[in-house]
Amino acid sequence: MPATVIVGLQWGDEGKGKTTDFLAEQVAMVVRYQGGDNAGHTVVTGDEVFKLHLVPSGVLYPHITSVIGNGVVVNPATLIAELDMLTARGIDVSKVKVSRSAHVIMPYHVALDRGNEARLGEARVGTTGRGIGPAYGDRAWRIGLRMEDLLDRAVLTDRISRVLPDKNLLLGAMGLAAMTVDALVDQCLAWGRRLEGYLDDSTWLVQAALARGEHVLLEGAQGTLLDLDHGSYPFVTSSNPVAGGACTGGGIGPLQVDEVMGVMKAYATRVGSGPFPTELRDEIGAGIAARGHEVGTTTGRPRRVGWFDAMPLRYAVAVNSISSIMLNKLDILSGIPTIRLGVAYDVGGRRVEHWPSSASAIADATPVYEDFPGWDAPIHDVRSLADLPENARRYVTALEELAGVPIVLVSVGPERTQTIERAWRPMRHRGGMARS
Numbered sequence: 001m002p003a004t005v006i007v008g009l010q011w012g013d014e015g016k017g018k019t020t021d022f023l024a025e026q027v028a029m030v031v032r033y034q035g036g037d038n039a040g041h042t043v044v045t046g047d048e049v050f051k052l053h054l055v056p057s058g059v060l061y062p063h064i065t066s067v068i069g070n071g072v073v074v075n076p077a078t079l080i081a082e083l084d085m086l087t088a089r090g091i092d093v094s095k096v097k098v099s100r101s102a103h104v105i106m107p108y109h110v111a112l113d114r115g116n117e118a119r120l121g122e123a124r125v126g127t128t129g130r131g132i133g134p135a136y137g138d139r140a141w142r143i144g145l146r147m148e149d150l151l152d153r154a155v156l157t158d159r160i161s162r163v164l165p166d167k168n169l170l171l172g173a174m175g176l177a178a179m180t181v182d183a184l185v186d187q188c189l190a191w192g193r194r195l196e197g198y199l200d201d202s203t204w205l206v207q208a209a210l211a212r213g214e215h216v217l218l219e220g221a222q223g224t225l226l227d228l229d230h231g232s233y234p235f236v237t238s239s240n241p242v243a244g245g246a247c248t249g250g251g252i253g254p255l256q257v258d259e260v261m262g263v264m265k266a267y268a269t270r271v272g273s274g275p276f277p278t279e280l281r282d283e284i285g286a287g288i289a290a291r292g293h294e295v296g297t298t299t300g301r302p303r304r305v306g307w308f309d310a311m312p313l314r315y316a317v318a319v320n321s322i323s324s325i326m327l328n329k330l331d332i333l334s335g336i337p338t339i340r341l342g343v344a345y346d347v348g349g350r351r352v353e354h355w356p357s358s359a360s361a362i363a364d365a366t367p368v369y370e371d372f373p374g375w376d377a378p379i380h381d382v383r384s385l386a387d388l389p390e391n392a393r394r395y396v397t398a399l400e401e402l403a404g405v406p407i408v409l410v411s412v413g414p415e416r417t418q419t420i421e422r423a424w425r426p427m428r429h430r431g432g433m434a435r436s
């Protein structure tokens with residue numbers, strides 16, 4: 001399976017880092033295709049915990065080329081800090097490649113993101129404050145800077161001189177300090193000097209790997225319900241985490257994708273504002289949050305927690321053409337007497353089984369639940385589905401039936417080895433999945 005896309009089926013934080021890490025041995029290249037340092041991937045290997053924001057988690061394997069694709073927005077300061085952290089911990093970063101075309105998150109993007117959120121008050125999106133929206137906005141407006149521009153003083157001076165007066169007007173209106181062209185150009189050149197050796201033409205890197213028949217993993221950040229087009233706008237991020245984003249942001253065509261693996265948790269979480277029909281505001285939710293360490297990797301904010309919701313799942317399976325699923329954090333539900341599973345919505349007395357496209361319709365939705373008896377026994381050491389407590393197996397089967405796609409990996413703990421792997425033969429979505 002030369003090209004596999006890994007995509008989040010919920011609101012991000014599904015544990016995609018563990019999925020990538022689990023598959024890494026068979027993979028030659030891991031490509032991040034969208035987002036920026038708003039993301040956080042936590043990878044646990046033995047006693048070591050790595051928290052990565054920009055560099056794909058494949059970097060922990062010496063045989064893997066880790067690519068930051070053209071669809072990513074890069075804060076060079078974060079990238080340099082991450083490369084330094086990895087190097088200090090003995091990880092070889094010489095195979096990290098950054099697209100020359102990836103856009104740069106500038107200091108004014110970060111300031112404007114935070115200033116705008118403050119201005120929105122109660123209506124804020126709850127962004128990570130990393131400048132993601134303003135950077136993608138400038139990209140769409142064709143006034144952004146790309147990574148290759150960091151190498152050229154004349155280009156930097158010209159571009160920054162053109163945009164900065166408008167940025168400073170906005171910063172001033174938000175009560176924030178103005179920035180100067182000279183300081184920004186100097187900062188950019190320093191970043192460029194430091195990162196020059198990592199810059200590459202990522203599209204051709206990916207295409208060459210595929211031509212050699214190597215297995216390329218395209219790793220999405222955030223999740224389907226935070227997608228700019230498919231999420232509950234405006235409570236979304238500013239890029240396309242869906243599998244289609246892997247094509248535009250990774251430099252491959254749709255027919256080059258062999259498998260789209262969806263990643264989901266056994267319950268739901270969401271960070272930031274926006275509708276979340278199955279949200280739990282009681283001690284069951286607090287218990288799940290505590291056991292699942294549901295705190296944002298990037299912001300340290302507590303994540304909102306809720307029961308698993310099949311509405312967004314069905315939608316995510318459809319818009320991503322999901323061909324297999326990894327289910328994470330099943331172990332966190334151990335000990336809960338009754339596990340609820342959202343199977344439909346009640347909207348004004350009407351049963352709805354489709355994820356509504358409008359955020360206001362979702363806000364009015366009351367979940368319809370199916371209840372499942374829980375299980376008490378810890379499941380960290382279970383390595384086959386047959387050895388799970390019967391009630392856990394029933395819950396997994398119900399999720400699989402709702403998705404209509406095989407759950408091929410089930411995570412029962414943070415370690416790479418704490419994973420149940422079912423025998424499966426990956427195939428293109430159109431052919432369906434065969435399980436042996």
Ligand code: IMP
Pocket residue numbers: 011012013038039040125126127128129130131132133221222226235236237238271272273
């Ligand atoms: P932004 O991506 O920082 O602009 O934030 C937009 C929305 O996406 C906010 O609700 C954030 O909390 C959410 N978000 C961004 N990145 C992540 C992530 O990696 N995990 C979960 N939520 C995220």
